[in-house]
Amino acid sequence: MIPLKYNLRSLRVRWVTTLLTCLAIGVVVLASVLTFGMIDGIEHALSASGDSSDLIIMRQGANNEMSSFISPPTKAKELVNLPGIATGPDGEPLASSEFVTILIKPRRNHGGTANVIVRGLDEVGRRLRPDFKIIEGRDLKPGVNELITSRSISKRFENLGLGEQLEINNVNFRVVGLFEAAGSSAESEVWADRRDLTSAQRYDGAVSVVNLRTKDEVSRLEIIERVRNDDQFKLKAITETDYFEDQKSSSVAIRAVAFIIAGFLTIGAMFAAANTMYAAVACRGREIGTLRAVGFRRRMVLTSFLLESLVLCALGGLLGCLATLPLHGLSGGTQNMATFSEITFSFRFGLKVLLRGMALAVAMGLIGGLFPAIRAIRLEITDALRQR
Amino acid sequence: MKLLTYIWRNVRRNKLRSGLTILSMAFSLALMTILYGYLAMQTVADREGSKSGRLVVLNKQGFAGMLPIAHVQRIRKLDGVAAAIPYMWFGGNYKGRKMPFAQAGTDPKYAFDVFDEYKISEDQLAAFQKDRQGCVADKGLAEQMQWELGERIPLEGTYMPINLDLRLVGIFKAPGNTGSLWFNWNYLDEELKRNMPGFPGNAGMIYAKCKVSGEAAILSQEIDATFANSENATRTRTEGALILMFGEMLGDVKTYIRGISLAVVFALALVAGTTMAMSMRERTTEVAVLKAIGFSKLRVLSLVLGESTMIAILGGLLGIAGGLGALHLVSSIPAAAMLFTVPVVALAGAWLVGLVLVAATIGFVSGLVPAILAAQLSVVNGLRRVV
Amino acid sequence: MVQDVTKEYRRGEIVVPVLSGMNLQLDACDYTALMGPSGSGKTTLLNLIAGLDKATSGHVYFCGQDLGRTSQGKLAKWRSRHVGFIFQASNLIPVLTAYENVELPLTLTQLKRRQRREQVRTALEIVGLAERMDHYPRQLSGGEEQRVAIARAIATDPTLIVADEPTGDLDAKTGNEILDLMGRLNAEFSKTIIMVTHDPRAAARAKRTLLLEDGKLVGNTAQSPMEHAS
Numbered sequence A: 001m002i003p004l005k006y007n008l009r010s011l012r013v014r015w016v017t018t019l020l021t022c023l024a025i026g027v028v029v030l031a032s033v034l035t036f037g038m039i040d041g042i043e044h045a046l047s048a049s050g051d052s053s054d055l056i057i058m059r060q061g062a063n064n065e066m067s068s069f070i071s072p073p074t075k076a077k078e079l080v081n082l083p084g085i086a087t088g089p090d091g092e093p094l095a096s097s098e099f100v101t102i103l104i105k106p107r108r109n110h111g112g113t114a115n116v117i118v119r120g121l122d123e124v125g126r127r128l129r130p131d132f133k134i135i136e137g138r139d140l141k142p143g144v145n146e147l148i149t150s151r152s153i154s155k156r157f158e159n160l161g162l163g164e165q166l167e168i169n170n171v172n173f174r175v176v177g178l179f180e181a182a183g184s185s186a187e188s189e190v191w192a193d194r195r196d197l198t199s200a201q202r203y204d205g206a207v208s209v210v211n212l213r214t215k216d217e218v219s220r221l222e223i224i225e226r227v228r229n230d231d232q233f234k235l236k237a238i239t240e241t242d243y244f245e246d247q248k249s250s251s252v253a254i255r256a257v258a259f260i261i262a263g264f265l266t267i268g269a270m271f272a273a274a275n276t277m278y279a280a281v282a283c284r285g286r287e288i289g290t291l292r293a294v295g296f297r298r299r300m301v302l303t304s305f306l307l308e309s310l311v312l313c314a315l316g317g318l319l320g321c322l323a324t325l326p327l328h329g330l331s332g333g334t335q336n337m338a339t340f341s342e343i344t345f346s347f348r349f350g351l352k353v354l355l356r357g358m359a360l361a362v363a364m365g366l367i368g369g370l371f372p373a374i375r376a377i378r379l380e381i382t383d384a385l386r387q388r
Numbered sequence B: 001m002k003l004l005t006y007i008w009r010n011v012r013r014n015k016l017r018s019g020l021t022i023l024s025m026a027f028s029l030a031l032m033t034i035l036y037g038y039l040a041m042q043t044v045a046d047r048e049g050s051k052s053g054r055l056v057v058l059n060k061q062g063f064a065g066m067l068p069i070a071h072v073q074r075i076r077k078l079d080g081v082a083a084a085i086p087y088m089w090f091g092g093n094y095k096g097r098k099m100p101f102a103q104a105g106t107d108p109k110y111a112f113d114v115f116d117e118y119k120i121s122e123d124q125l126a127a128f129q130k131d132r133q134g135c136v137a138d139k140g141l142a143e144q145m146q147w148e149l150g151e152r153i154p155l156e157g158t159y160m161p162i163n164l165d166l167r168l169v170g171i172f173k174a175p176g177n178t179g180s181l182w183f184n185w186n187y188l189d190e191e192l193k194r195n196m197p198g199f200p201g202n203a204g205m206i207y208a209k210c211k212v213s214g215e216a217a218i219l220s221q222e223i224d225a226t227f228a229n230s231e232n233a234t235r236t237r238t239e240g241a242l243i244l245m246f247g248e249m250l251g252d253v254k255t256y257i258r259g260i261s262l263a264v265v266f267a268l269a270l271v272a273g274t275t276m277a278m279s280m281r282e283r284t285t286e287v288a289v290l291k292a293i294g295f296s297k298l299r300v301l302s303l304v305l306g307e308s309t310m311i312a313i314l315g316g317l318l319g320i321a322g323g324l325g326a327l328h329l330v331s332s333i334p335a336a337a338m339l340f341t342v343p344v345v346a347l348a349g350a351w352l353v354g355l356v357l358v359a360a361t362i363g364f365v366s367g368l369v370p371a372i373l374a375a376q377l378s379v380v381n382g383l384r385r386v387v
Numbered sequence C: 001m002v003q004d005v006t007k008e009y010r011r012g013e014i015v016v017p018v019l020s021g022m023n024l025q026l027d028a029c030d031y032t033a034l035m036g037p038s039g040s041g042k043t044t045l046l047n048l049i050a051g052l053d054k055a056t057s058g059h060v061y062f063c064g065q066d067l068g069r070t071s072q073g074k075l076a077k078w079r080s081r082h083v084g085f086i087f088q089a090s091n092l093i094p095v096l097t098a099y100e101n102v103e104l105p106l107t108l109t110q111l112k113r114r115q116r117r118e119q120v121r122t123a124l125e126i127v128g129l130a131e132r133m134d135h136y137p138r139q140l141s142g143g144e145e146q147r148v149a150i151a152r153a154i155a156t157d158p159t160l161i162v163a164d165e166p167t168g169d170l171d172a173k174t175g176n177e178i179l180d181l182m183g184r185l186n187a188e189f190s191k192t193i194i195m196v197t198h199d200p201r202a203a204a205r206a207k208r209t210l211l212l213e214d215g216k217l218v219g220n221t222a223q224s225p226m227e228h229a230s
Helices: A004-013 A015-047 A074-080 A123-128 A151-156 A194-200 A217-229 A240-250 A252-283 A285-294 A298-322 A351-378 A381-386 B003-013 B015-051 B070-077 B122-130 B139-145 B185-195 B213-227 B239-249 B252-282 B284-293 B297-331 B350-376 B379-384 C042-050 C072-082 C098-108 C113-127 C142-154 C172-187 C200-205
Strands: A054-058 A095-106 A113-121 A133-137 A146-150 A165-168 A171-180 A189-193 A209-213 A236-239 A331-336 A341-346 B054-059 B081-089 B102-106 B134-138 B152-156 B163-172 B180-184 B205-210 B234-238 C002-011 C015-026 C031-035 C057-062 C083-086 C160-164 C192-196 C208-213 C216-222
Touching (some): A004 A015, A015 A298, A015 A341, A015 B252, A074 A095, A074 A209, A095 A194, A113 A123, A113 A194, A113 A331, A113 A341, A113 B239, A123 A209, A146 A151, A151 A171, A151 A341, A189 A194, A217 A236, A236 A240, A252 A285, A252 A298, A252 A351, A252 B015, A252 B252, A285 A298, A285 A381, A285 C083, A285 C098, A298 C072, A331 B252, B003 B015, B015 B213, B015 B252, B015 B297, B054 B213, B054 B239, B070 B213, B081 B185, B102 B185, B134 B139, B139 B163, B163 B185, B205 B213, B234 B239, B252 B350, B284 B297, B284 B379, B297 B350, C015 C042, C031 C042, C031 C200, C042 C160, C072 C083, C072 C098, C098 C113, C098 C142, C113 C172, C142 C172, C160 C172, C172 C192, C172 C200
Parallel strands (some): B134 B163, C031 C208
Antiparallel strands (some): A054 A209, A095 A113, A095 A209, A331 A341, B081 B102, B081 B205, B134 B180, B152 B163, C002 C015, C208 C216
């Protein structure tokens, strides 16, 4: 085998070309990794939300919480009394009747408007969210039109900062606290007291869904059955994990777009890598002839050039991945197609995402370097020795 | 021989290298075309929307709020309003597929007055107005779904707990593929009242046609003022503004698109620059000879810059054409029709020219360093170079 | 060792006969020079003997093995074991040091690192450049480069040394040094050498000179190894 240092040093000798090509590949890998990181962030925001022992009870035909309503609202009260529901420390059932609506509100910094989820719930609802805690200000008090929301929402939307007032149907609600909930979908929402919200919206006492936690697997299946078939209810019960999984499936379109973008970028950069390698092969004709004269087989020369191409692209890939470091945790917000409302997320550059980026770099190296490598060995030795 | 010819021959000299660079540019510019084409569509839709002289009335709070059907009558009475219709989004499932096309309940009597650029035959319109369960569909949609007149179209309600049993009685032609199906609002309302007593007639959205399209802004304010103090206050926008609003909801995605484009441009400049540098390195003797013969520095400069720019523009044009083609392909998929409210052909505009300029600039900038180096090359050194 | 009945056509679009009816025998310890005008086919003949190229018709045998019937891959292996090359331009790999250049053919063997080191040192010592082994080709003079090339050629201790205009790029004094070295290889180390050259003084160093013209052998002068013109 031709020693690798031959390739490494050859790359270094033409360092300007090597550097420029690495940079170009790095930029492409960076862009691809950013894309994947964004998708991953969005999906994480969705999946971190689901607890498999939690059920969401909705109207039978509804596809999401916003289009669901439980009518008459008394059914909700009956649901709370079902056996098999887990209980909290004070013995009260962990079942929360909630009213969900979406409002069009303006973003800060001329970011246009977006649909924001506003959820009216009672105190118990907080136990059903993962790791809920107030991080600034205080929790809201029922009856006085107060709101709490996440830090990302408060930063992104007008009138939703701590102390600011948001108008809901001509009623002013004041933001009194900011909360955190393990990065779950709750952090894309604004919360109010249920009665305050329904009364502001002139839907007094309305209930969209009931969120509840089951004691165990058995009672969960029982409750699902009962809710579905019992004449008393005739509603839909879906586990939280399934609910959010479903939503992810509508992000399939975004995923597809992301892969297409990454694909275009990679193919574009692949041609660049090929160009660089072709030039390298072209000016090393005599070297190649000598190597083969001395006894290195065609196969070895081919592999050598492929490796060189790989190293070139892998270096670029590493650069691109490293460049994501300062961007980790950057947050963004976009439309969740399934709920037709805003979802905030953080860019996530986990191992999987970075590996995907490196895989692209490797692909560029292999495919882009293949044809130049083939050209390297195509000449007859005597012709190669004659070059330059 | 003209300078341009010489430049062209130089481009063709190393076909492989030029070809690869052109392809690299083409793919990247195709991507940018697709991304910016999507953004451009928003702008064009807004422009077209404003031309149509149509307004969309929503509850002030957004889609969650309702507009009582009585609002429609009041809007009709306003001076300046030519016609107004309710537009209740149904969003139902069809044959097991989740909302594969747009469905809305509206007023058959005035629908085609509000959407006056949509064409439908007289008798089909009459049938629509007569048949309570009748519906009309966009021609493109009907062809994609292979529907015939008289076809039975059952829709399963999702966020409305009722099902609709519709019959296709007409096909209309719209400038683009709207992918929509319209049915009778009254039918919807009756079914709702039957299954959900106490659900007052919700018009959903209201579309109003201005008598004079220039008066859209004034009319919007008038409408909102009319209902400002009612239970269901309104927010009226032009049709274009509504489409823009949907685009805005994608939020950071726009920033992302811009970011990606920046990255692409940067990477491309690097790639093109590398190519030119490689080419020029091989031609030092040749450049020295040219200078010896009498080529001025400026000429040499133009030679190199011309070559890099030409390659870039070729790649750019190829890429833009490819990108537009891809957009066209995607827009003919029914599910995507809702996103592509404007036919790709109508997208042509300044932004395309902008992209070509971007390509040319990349070519120019990437060729600068090699060009300057070549222009400054000392003839003696150039002729001596053995390597 | 090498017995050779060949005719050869170089194909391009035109059929060009380069060698026709060539017969040649090289024995062990031979030191043969090939001379002739440009286009006489001497480099082509050299390439055939070295296994770099194949004859259009006829056979090239090396110790009974027909090189024409050996696959490319096997030929490469054969070359790495039996042939050492000296080119007109030293053809050293510029990014490798002298040591690494000489080591190159040895990496094709199964030798361990330490063993390779021994052989490289020995080769470099023979050519007198042991202390420059960590220098890159650009740091060496033309003559020194060529000497490293010779070291590379003998590193695997091959039986046959093939030289194509070894002194072509060098001035008279340096050229002489190289020729002295080659003489030593033949006399002291029993290497069989076949050399293509323009320079009659170089040819004079060889034991016999073969003259080629238009692809045919036209002359053969044998010389005693004692005679050499300086």
